[in-house]
Amino acid sequence: MTVSDPVIEDVIATISRSATEIRQGLIGRRGTVDEENPSGETQVEADVWADDLLAERLAAIDGVGQYASEERAEIHDCGGDPDTESDTYAVALDPLDGSSNLKSNNSMGTIFGVYDAALPASGEAIVAAGYILYGPITTMVLATDETVSEYELTGGERTLVQRDVTLPDDPDVYGFGGRVPNWPDDFEAYAREIESELKLRYGGAMIGDVNQVLTYGGVFAYPGLEDRPEGKLRLQFEGNPIGYIIERAGGRSSNGQQSLLTVAPGELHDRTPVHVGNTALIERLEDRIE
Ligand code: P6P
Numbered sequence: 001m002t003v004s005d006p007v008i009e010d011v012i013a014t015i016s017r018s019a020t021e022i023r024q025g026l027i028g029r030r031g032t033v034d035e036e037n038p039s040g041e042t043q044v045e046a047d048v049w050a051d052d053l054l055a056e057r058l059a060a061i062d063g064v065g066q067y068a069s070e071e072r073a074e075i076h077d078c079g080g081d082p083d084t085e086s087d088t089y090a091v092a093l094d095p096l097d098g099s100s101n102l103k104s105n106n107s108m109g110t111i112f113g114v115y116d117a118a119l120p121a122s123g124e125a126i127v128a129a130g131y132i133l134y135g136p137i138t139t140m141v142l143a144t145d146e147t148v149s150e151y152e153l154t155g156g157e158r159t160l161v162q163r164d165v166t167l168p169d170d171p172d173v174y175g176f177g178g179r180v181p182n183w184p185d186d187f188e189a190y191a192r193e194i195e196s197e198l199k200l201r202y203g204g205a206m207i208g209d210v211n212q213v214l215t216y217g218g219v220f221a222y223p224g225l226e227d228r229p230e231g232k233l234r235l236q237f238e239g240n241p242i243g244y245i246i247e248r249a250g251g252r253s254s255n256g257q258q259s260l261l262t263v264a265p266g267e268l269h270d271r272t273p274v275h276v277g278n279t280a281l282i283e284r285l286e287d288r289i290e
Contacts, residue, residue, distance in 0.1 A: 003144055007063030007087055008114055008128050014057050015112055016140050017156040019132045022050050022096075022110065026134070030102040038073045038269045039234065044102055047071050050095040050110070058091050066090035068119050068268060070097075070237040075119050075268065083118040089127065090115040094237040097131075098205020107135045109207025113241035120268045123240035123261030130245065131207045141165065141214065143248040166250040168217035171278045175202035175209035177222035177232065187223045190288045194219065194281070206233065210242055210276065214249060219277030221285070224256065230271040235263060239272045252282035256289040 003009040029046035037043050051071040058078075059067050065080025065088040080088040091114055098108035110132040117125035130142035138153040139161075148165040151158040174194045183191065198219075201212040209220045224231045233239055243253030243260030253260040254275045263272055275285050 003128065003142075005087075005127070007061065007089060008144075010061050011058060011064065011089070011091055011112075011114055012128065012130065012142060013158075014061065015054065015110065015130075015132065016151065016153055016158045018054060018057060019110070019134075019138050019140065019153045020156055022053065022132075023134050023138055025049060025053075026102060037071050039070065039271070043071065044096075044099045046102060047096050047099050051093070054093060054095055054110075058093075063087050064089060064091055066119055068092050068236065070094045070234055070269070073269075081118060082116060082121075090117065090119045090121065092119055092236045092241070094234070097207050097238065098203075101203070101205045101208075106203055106205065107133060107208035108205040109133045109211075111207060111238055111241050113236070113244065120236050120265035120270070122265055123235075123243055123259075123263065126240060126244045126261070129241035131210070131241070133207050133211050135208065135211075139211075141211065141245060143245040145248075148245060148249045165214065167214060167246070167278055169278075171198055171218040171281055172216040173201040173212050173218035174198040174277075175200070175212065175218075175220045177202070177204075177206075177209075178225050182225040182227055183223060184226055186288050186290050187221075187285075190285055193284075206238060206242065206274075210246070213251075213277050214246070217278055219275065219281040219285075221275040221277075222273065223275065224273040228271075229273075231273040232271060233274045235260065235265065235270050235272040236268060239263070239274045242274070242276055246276040250279075251277055252279040254282050254286055257286065 067076040
């Protein structure tokens with residue numbers, strides 16, 4: 001199933017066709033490099049390699065005006081302005097979210113958002129978002145204004161395996177990031193409630209944990225912390241795309257007060273608390289967070 005807009009389809013096809021090559025290219029690139037990303041996190045060789053590979057291919061697409069990623073400080077001008085030119089979009093990517101999981105050979109993923117506005121942009125400007133999950137099988141979850149679909153990827157091809165993906169009505173799992181001593185009291189009280197009701201599923205890479213929530217129903221959160229009220233995850237590259245996907249799948253996203261998609265964009269690498277999952281669970285959180 002292809003997306004009707006040819007530029008957006010080209011972006012999605014480019015990313016999904018690169019997934020098999022990226023998965024293969026992880027081998028031998030698990031070591032850290034002496035550089036940090038703009039968020040001050042140590043990079044692994046695969047972070048830089050995957051970012052360069054995707055930047056080159058996406059920037060070559062006629063209609064991609066900007067490319068930005070969690071791994072590079074500045075927006076890459078690809079020769080178009082999504083604010084003033086029709087059929088021109090910005091692509092924001094986390095090339096290898098959870099790359100620290102490479103060390104333990106656990107799941108991780110690529111997150112992408114296609115914005116019909118110049119970056120940094122509101123999540124309301126997203127026209128398509130998705131993620132590649134490098135699990136036992138390489139899959140892609142793709143959300144557009146029409147539906148949320150899941151594909152299996154192999155050899156550069158994508159095979160639709162589920163259309164109209166929605167969060168199950170009965171939540172089953174939760175995954176919360178950050179460390180307990182750092183959780184604010186209001187989130188800790190909420191977490192204790194959830195822990196008594198749902199099964200813990202936390203793998204340390206957002207995409208693996210979010211995919212559990214999308215599959216079984218529940219909630220994923222990386223909240224604001226005592227020593228870092230904005231939390232750890234980036235709005236442009238993680239919060240907005242995942243918030244878009246979960247809301248298109250019938251759930252809710254929140255920074256603790258409002259939908260992630262309505263949070264003012266600020267700076268390109270700004271962080272945000274992230275809560276995504278079944279609507280009732282997110283509403284309970286918002287009632288708790290002062
Ligand atoms: P922690 C991976 O580094 C990441 O950015 C997200 O994928 C993940 O949800 C989070 O950080 C995990 O952070 O503090 O639990 O290691």
